Amino acid sequence: MRIPRESLIFGGITLATIIVFFGIFLLSGQSSSKAPEAVDLVGDGSTMLGKKDASVALVEFGDYQCPACRAAEPVVKQVVREYKDRIKFVYRHYPLPSHRNAEPAAEAAEAAGEQGKFWEYHGLLYENQEDWSKQSNPRKIFEDYAKELNLNLDQFRQALDEHKFLDKIRSDKKAGDVAGISGTPTFFINQEKLTGGFGFDQFKQKLDQALAK
Amino acid sequence: MGIYLNRIIFFLTLSGLAISFYLLYTYTASSPIVCLNSGCETVRASPYAYFFGVPLPAFGALMYVGIFVLSFLRTTLSKNQSGKIAKAILSFSFVGVAISAYLTYLEAFKIHAYCLWCVSSAVVISLIFLVSLFEVRRLDANSA
Numbered sequence: 281m282r283i284p285r286e287s288l289i290f291g292g293i294t295l296a297t298i299i300v301f302f303g304i305f306l307l308s309g310q311s312s313s314k315a316p317e318a319v320d321l322v323g324d325g326s327t328m329l330g331k332k333d334a335s336v337a338l339v340e341f342g343d344y345q346c347p348a349c350r351a352a353e354p355v356v357k358q359v360v361r362e363y364k365d366r367i368k369f370v371y372r373h374y375p376l377p378s379h380r381n382a383e384p385a386a387e388a389a390e391a392a393g394e395q396g397k398f399w400e401y402h403g404l405l406y407e408n409q410e411d412w413s414k415q416s417n418p419r420k421i422f423e424d425y426a427k428e429l430n431l432n433l434d435q436f437r438q439a440l441d442e443h444k445f446l447d448k449i450r451s452d453k454k455a456g457d458v459a460g461i462s463g464t465p466t467f468f469i470n471q472e473k474l475t476g477g478f479g480f481d482q483f484k485q486k487l488d489q490a491l492a493k
Numbered sequence: 494m495g496i497y498l499n500r501i502i503f504f505l506t507l508s509g510l511a512i513s514f515y516l517l518y519t520y521t522a523s524s525p526i527v528c529l530n531s532g533c534e535t536v537r538a539s540p541y542a543y544f545f546g547v548p549l550p551a552f553g554a555l556m557y558v559g560i561f562v563l564s565f566l567r568t569t570l571s572k573n574q575s576g577k578i579a580k581a582i583l584s585f586s587f588v589g590v591a592i593s594a595y596l597t598y599l600e601a602f603k604i605h606a607y608c609l610w611c612v613s614s615a616v617v618i619s620l621i622f623l624v625s626l627f628e629v630r631r632l633d634a635n636s637a
Contacts, residue, residue: 284568284569286496286499286568287565287568287569289500289568290500290503290564290565290568293500293503293504293507294507297504297507297508297511301511305515343528346527346528347528348527348528349528374530376528376529376530376534377530377534377535377606378528378534378535378537378538378606379528379538461530462527462529462530462531463527463528463529463530463531464527464528464530465527466527
């Protein structure tokens with residue numbers, strides 16, 4: 281049987297398209313990895329752990345409703361445990377528009393922070409992410425966490441009602457936008473964006489490099 | 494002329510296939526490496542992203558596979574049969590345009606976010622529709 285010439289041409293076009301498509305797909309994984317020098321990634325009044333005047337800052341832009349942030353959380357904890365005397369760890373809010381409860385969750389964490397329990401609350405939000413993520417109104421669950429941590433409930437409620445920390449959260453998000461982040465979690469070690477997986481070894485390698493400078 | 498129009502349709506279909514397969518991949522990739530900050534994520538998180546549990550890009554992919562096969566088939570057939578298939582492509586793409594228009598309406602007025610890929614697919618299927626409309630009219634004029 282003779283294959284029509286036009287069919288062969290179409291086959292060729294298809295093959296070429298598949299090759300180009302996969303090429304683009306493979307290349308798109310490699311993005312630039314530096315934040316502009318002018319961006320203050322640490323920020324004023326951001327919540328931090330570790331050594332305050334450390335020269336190396338590990339900054340996370342996170343979203344409490346993001347499953348990827350939740351997945352990264354145990355590694356972040358381990359990193360903080362091992363490096364807390366040498367670096368500072370800063371958590372900044374980047375609630376994504378696709379996650380409707382992420383911003384209220386960040387407000388709740390900040391409201392707990394006002395009473396000195398930011399990290400405890402932060403941990404509860406990630407641990408129980410599935411319980412509150414899909415709720416149409418997660419407020420009651422957030423109050424339950426506040427009770428669990430023995431927070432002053434009136435003060436906690438007031439902070440949420442008045443959206444006391446909304447400006448702070450939005451300015452965090454803005455800093456993330458300026459730094460050109462495309463999703464969460466995004467980690468920076470000083471100005472350098474961490475790319476290619478968030479295992480403990482990746483953090484260790486980059487942090488040791490930055491500390492040796 | 495007909496050869497060129499069918500080539501254009503074929504090429505557009507390949508672009509549509511690439512877009513819908515990419516979207517399907519992002520819908521089904523289970524490992525949460527990052528949560529993306531994009532209109533696409535907002536669209537994907539909306540209640541309209543799945544139809545009876547099937548991700549919408551799967552329907553798009555199916556449609557493009559159909560047009561892909563038809564358009565390829567035309568290269569192997571006689572003029573008369575090829576004309577019938579051109580009409581089939583026209584009807585296929587008409588349905589595609591109608592559905593895409595509805596989905597774009599949802600993006601604009603219900604979800605309030607645009608996914609660049611979804612919009613690109615809507616443009617591609619509209620172009621396929623226009624080119625095949627042109628092709629069918631040309632064939633009709635020739636046979637008359």
